[in-house]
Amino acid sequence: MDVFTALQTAVSGLKAQSFSLENISGNIANSQTTGFKRVDTNFVDLIAEQETPSRQVAGTVAANSRQTTTVQGSLNATNIGTNMALNGDGFFVVQSKTGDTNGQTTFSTGDSYTRRGDFALDKDGYLVNGAGSYLKGTSLDPITGQATGEGPIKISNSILPARPTSTITYSANLPKTPATTNASASVAGSELLGTLASGANPAILSGTGTATVSAADAASFVNGSIAGPSLTAYSASGGPVSIQTRWAKVQNADATATPATSDVWNLFYADKSAVTSTATSWTNAGTAFQFNGSGQLTSPTATAVTIPALTVDGVNLGNIQLNYGSGGLTAYTSSGGTVTTNTLTQDGYTSGTLNNLSITTDGKVSGTYSNGNTLSLANVKVVQFNNSDGLKANSNGTYAQTLESGTPLVGLNGTTVVGGNVEQSNTDIASEFSKMIVTQQAYSANTKVISTSQDMMSALINIIR
Template sequence: MDVFTAMQTAVSGLKAQSFSLENISGNIANSQTTGFKRVDTNFVDLIAEQQTPTRQVAGSVAANSRQTTTVQGSLNATEVGTNMALNGEGFFAVQTKTGDAAGQSTFSASDFYTRRGDFAPDKDGYLVNGAGSYLKGNSLDPVTGQATGEGPIKISNSILPARPTSTITYSANLPKTPATKNANASIAGSELLGTLASGANPAILSGTGTKTVSAADSASFINGSIDGPSLTAYTESGGPVGIQTRWAKVQNADTETDTKDVWNLFYADKSTVTSTSTSWTNAGTAFEFSSSGQLTSPTTTAVTIPALTVDDVSLGNIQLNYGSGGLTAYTSSGGTVTTNTLTQDGYSSGTLNNLSITKDGKVSGTYSNGNTVALANIKVVQFNNSDGLKANSNGTYEQTLDSGTPLVGLNGTAVIGGNVEQSNTDIASEFSKMIVTQQAYSANTKVISTSQDMMSALMNIIR
């Protein structure tokens, strides 16, 4: 290597350090940019020509960028429900708007990827971040929960239609000895429902059937039964209907006759119960329990209450879902029903109040009727080599051959709603790198100055 080559090498050092300083300045400038990933600099030595080990020289240098897309920035809580951050690997799939025609927005044909999660609804209901990227995903029908198609997520402000009650989920313990008003510790079987004042017996002792209690027998029925669950169900139009129920034990176990404890569930024909004007309908099933308090019949996990009607409003066939082990008949000191679970799947119509993001990547809407409904699935992708992505403007990345194809799914990553990911730039670290870069740059200028002096001295030999 001659003096002139040394000067050229120093020039390559200046270029490399200038490249490094450019990355450092960009990192510092974007230290407050949401989701920004700093760009580090790799230096690579270049050997101009092959020499023997004893004649090999250091050669010049080149600088390359190194992405840090896998280095997560800190999460910062916000007060915006649709803001989101990825805690783990992955990217939000986004598209850019290409235009508006006839009131319809058009978007880019290809996907881009970003960690910038400061999404919020625009005037049309699309979720767009501060850099103008539109979040992609599968929109869901709020009524059926089924996906309606993939594309930019658009949140509708339309009214959530009412849903009629079709299923009641219920689990409880029925006392071994119910504390009815007729119960008398000295009289065997007095806790049972038995024959009513009119002589009618509405009990179903096995299987299924149809039995009712007239309003005239209401008082004696109430005396021979205990309170069951009470809840509000909904009609097709969303009208609330109060359902009042009572449990009645209709048979005690007898080992000699191999009979078991049997309970019946009754519901009132009115939402407001009075002892003189309310009739009761047997739900139609005999619930048999073993001596250990386990349900033995029916063997299914749900039964159907046929044509449930309250206040002359028919709710249709309602499924009573108690699950496996949901109904028991253990001894209870109070003699009352202990309800563990009581829900129903109906609701009235409602308007959208606010949006939130779930950990599994769903956009959920909370409505004025108190319901929270999933409205969209967010599209999150991962790459085998995230650092192989090509960085674009506005915090987006593009797929390359080096990155591989996108793998759809969270795969262990959690979506944190109400948060955004901050830049992963560390100002202190960047200042340290800047000092080192400045010194290296100055040192290279010294090499150039020295080389120039040496060349001048050489040229002065001939004088």
């Protein structure tokens, strides 16, 4: 290496350190930018070809950028429901807005990828982040939960229509000996419903059937039964309907009988929402629930039965499925003689308006409505890359796919979405200041090499004077 080569090498050092300072400057400038990933600098030595190892020289230097997209930034709670952060690898898929045509928003055809999750609703209901990127995902029908399309997520603020009750989910334990008003320890079978005051017997002892209790028999029916579940169901128009029920044991098990009999229970519902013993008629739900001596349900063998044309206050709710599941109804001994309800829900609701949005850990956009329901409205699209540091960084905190990054792999794959949070920049100011000091010293040292080379060349020139 001669003096001229040393001069060139020092110039390459100046360029490399200048490049490093440029990255440090950008990192510090974006230390508060949501989702920003710092850019580090790699230095690479360039060795001129030499004939023998004894004549090798250190050579010049080049500087390259190194992405840190896999380095997690800290999460900062914002208490904004539509904000989201990725805890783990991956990127949100976004598009940019290209214009509005006839009131319709148009978007870029290609996808971009970002870690910036400060999304909020714009005036049209789209989820857009602070850099103007529109979040992509799969829109869902809030009623059925089925996918309705893929693209930029748009949240509708239209009224959620009412859903009539079609299924009641119920599980409970019926007491072996119900504590009815008629029950007497000295009278065998007095706990059973039996024949009513008018002489009618509304019991169904096996299979299915129809039976009713007239208002005139209401008092004796109440005395021979125990309170069952009470709940509010909804009609097709969304109107609430209060359902009052009672359980009545209509037969005791008798192993000596021919054929042997089982414990049998019937469920009744009131035909009016306001129950009085003297003015309310009752309808048998239509099924005989048979239990063996161990208190286990033996008939029906299905996990659900249908209550036909359930009608309260003149409102016909239609055929309602009573779903008790496997082992959901039992008849074990209970000291209180009352029904112990374990589960009681129904699937209907009245109409409602959207109150707020939130993000679940599996990437669903959930809406909470004024009727108390929380329904899934969209699935956020998240992708990962085999080499995410191979992505090309663009403006606005977005990245573009390259040959080095590979193709996007759709799915969380172990990453979780944290709602109400955003990911901060992964820049460490203290570390950047340390790198800046080292860069400054290296830059100054290279200038010393240039000045020294200049002095040596001046001395060489002065030889011939």
